[in-house]
Amino acid sequence: MSDKTANLITIDRRRARKDAARLRPRRGTTSDRVIGTTSHIILAIWSIVVILPLLWTLFSSFKTTGEIFDSPFTLPASWAPTNYVNAWTKYNFGQMFLNTVIVVGVALVLVMLLGAMCAYVLARFSVPGSRVIYYLMLAGLTFPVFLAIVPLFFILQGIGLLGTLPGLIITYVAFALPFTVFFLYSFFKSLPYEIQEAAYVDGASEWRTFFQVMLPMAKPGLAAVGILNFLGLWNQFLLPVALNPNASQYVLSQGMAAFASAAGYEVDQGALFAAVIITIVPVLIVYIFFQRQLQGSVSQGTSR
Template identity: 60%
Template structure:
């Protein structure tokens, strides 16, 4: 989220050669399905020595979430008033201080909304951990639930299956209940002038 916020802020607030092209590259990356990148991604993670590890999976998840984060926060940073940043510059703030002390706190509703969207999208991810985490001792939750349902065959351990589904659903439900006010604020910010 921090990397995506930095890129979105730079693309939204600063004019430089290739600004729009770089923004459209991030937008185009959202349309690129992960299915097409599985084989090259597998070999890249393997050559880095991170295949079957949680850091390798975290790195891929972070790279997978950056284009949506940039797309979402770009429009959010464009709606923030530029006069506040100018006042901070006049008070002697550097560009980094303006971003971290002024603009990032103002963008908190957007950050919470994009954080929730990224969390939901990556929490339910099944294909990336299946390909990049082949070790059955290091399954993530989605892989574990799939392995549980497949291992049942024609038998049914409904108690175990529903316990796993509850574990999978509970963090999403808690995150939504805890941040529902911020989600609404982030979705409607900039809609009304």
């Protein structure tokens, strides 16, 4: 073996040792262990704070009013769904649930469609005044909702939509549109222009390019903003209370508030807890099934 070859082998061995040292898992320091332990303890405490009230609400939804006041922290004597049946039929929460599904579903479809189209135009085309429109959309995020309650009330009253589901749908769309445009703007802005130009070369129109090429590429952003809008609109309370005074058109949030305050201490507490479970179950289902997609979409959007 020549000296040159021996030197090369020595260099390679040195590199191998350096690579092995770099790839070897680093032992955590004392401060890392302290931070990790503290974080786990805080998360465990926070989980208990969140989970225990949900479990207590679930157990109370199977109790009678007497059981709730006599033994609030024990298991129910019977697991019969009587409270759920009463809440759904006797106290009209079934109709309120249907109203909520209609309002949130239609508003979500409209705000996603209009928000995606608006964000696409603002991000991909040099339209005169596009920056001004975008900044006005951002200004809408900073405008407190309660300041618009009185003007919205008289506007809906003037067009005959006060206390109706279409009026509430229009208000929900206007409420969620600025956030949707702001969130989707960065996704459409980061898409490669070469794909858009290739669609034009193939003879695709602007509408076909948007719906069949660009919109599917922004699916992560659409999924994330759709889930966030669903959670915000489903839990909306101030807008329906102020703009939906018709009792037959109540949604779940204002229905529960009216039910809880209607009879004071004589309210059916078991049915009230059952109504709370009916209200939060759809939100939990949506979050459980889409939490991975939500986390991935948000991280992808922020990394861009």
